[in-house]
Amino acid sequence: MWILLSGSIEIYEYEKIGENSKLKETKIILPINEFGELGLLEKAKRSATVICKEDCEFAILERVHYKEVESI
Amino acid sequence: MSTFRKDSLLGLNFNLISSTVSPTYDSYPSLSNQKPNLVPYFPGAKQNAIQKAASQGRAQPNNPNSPQNLPKQASLGSLGLFPMQSAPDSTGRTSPIGKIGIPFAKLTVEKISYFSRPNSVKKLPRKSPERNISPSELQLLKKVSSKEIAGTPKKADQLHKKLNLKAKSLFQKLQTGRASVDNLSESDLLQVRIDSFLSNFFKLAIDAVTKPKSQRVTLDIAILRKCLANVDFFKEQEPKALESLYKALSHCSLKSGEVVYTRGKRKLLRCKELRIFPQMRLEQICGFY
Numbered sequence: 001m002w003i004l005l006s007g008s009i010e011i012y013e014y015e016k017i018g019e020n021s022k023l024k025e026t027k028i029i030l031p032i033n034e035f036g037e038l039g040l041l042e043k044a045k046r047s048a049t050v051i052c053k054e055d056c057e058f059a060i061l062e063r064v065h066y067k068e069v070e071s072i
Numbered sequence: 073m074s075t076f077r078k079d080s081l082l083g084l085n086f087n088l089i090s091s092t093v094s095p096t097y098d099s100y101p102s103l104s105n106q107k108p109n110l111v112p113y114f115p116g117a118k119q120n121a122i123q124k125a126a127s128q129g130r131a132q133p134n135n136p137n138s139p140q141n142l143p144k145q146a147s148l149g150s151l152g153l154f155p156m157q158s159a160p161d162s163t164g165r166t167s168p169i170g171k172i173g174i175p176f177a178k179l180t181v182e183k184i185s186y187f188s189r190p191n192s193v194k195k196l197p198r199k200s201p202e203r204n205i206s207p208s209e210l211q212l213l214k215k216v217s218s219k220e221i222a223g224t225p226k227k228a229d230q231l232h233k234k235l236n237l238k239a240k241s242l243f244q245k246l247q248t249g250r251a252s253v254d255n256l257s258e259s260d261l262l263q264v265r266i267d268s269f270l271s272n273f274f275k276l277a278i279d280a281v282t283k284p285k286s287q288r289v290t291l292d293i294a295i296l297r298k299c300l301a302n303v304d305f306f307k308e309q310e311p312k313a314l315e316s317l318y319k320a321l322s323h324c325s326l327k328s329g330e331v332v333y334t335r336g337k338r339k340l341l342r343c344k345e346l347r348i349f350p351q352m353r354l355e356q357i358c359g360f361y
Contacts, residue, residue: 009332050332058324
């Protein structure tokens, strides 16, 4: 799970146009917000692509560390 | 020629002599005719009463068999030093001392020492009545004593629980929308322990993925921000919790245009792209707020 501390990011999802699919900007995330929480719990594939719109700084809670803290 | 002088003898000592010696008067005819006017001496009111009785003729100080002349026997007998009156011996005497065989001088010293040091009599400690304690009572006593001895840690535990309860209720209010992060006071946030915050934080994170999107709670990030802003407090009060936070979170900075992660892949980023610092500097993050 990512926590955006500064900067901004864009979330792109595939949009189906007929038989083809195209990346489409769906959301802009500003600080302080989180994203990628699905990957925290499951080893699921990413459902979107995230690209930095500007220089960003993140706090990251990795799955391994999350499990460690969860077990405390 | 009388060797007995009332004023030269002391109190009961005199009585002792008078009674023990009196049978010997018959053995000394020269003395038998010169029996002193012996009046038993008792200090205080008792002496006055006896002297008064003697003056009224009720007392018979010259008669050794007179009950007034035998206070010593009664008192010694009552004290258990020797019996009130022993059985007559072969000579027909009933002298208790002679019968028991206690040396006269020794008895006198004992008598004096007994009365001159009344406080020297040792009192045996009073035994408390023995009582059987039932196991339930014993357990209760142990509980009470443990509470008394370890009062401070218990209070600390209670305070800990109280804080956790407060943190829980706070998060519940936030979850249900009864409270807003912006309206929370700093003191409220300071009272929220960071470890309970973390557990709640992760619960909220789970909720975020298990609940429908409309019901997701994103306030946790705002709470994290506020907690991070109070990092100095946690440094002092909750160093372990802060350490766990250090371990749990990593720090990363990316340039504009860089991909954080790509759809359809499991990894967040390649390691060279993800610049994670093993020891995240919370102060640096807090500098943003």
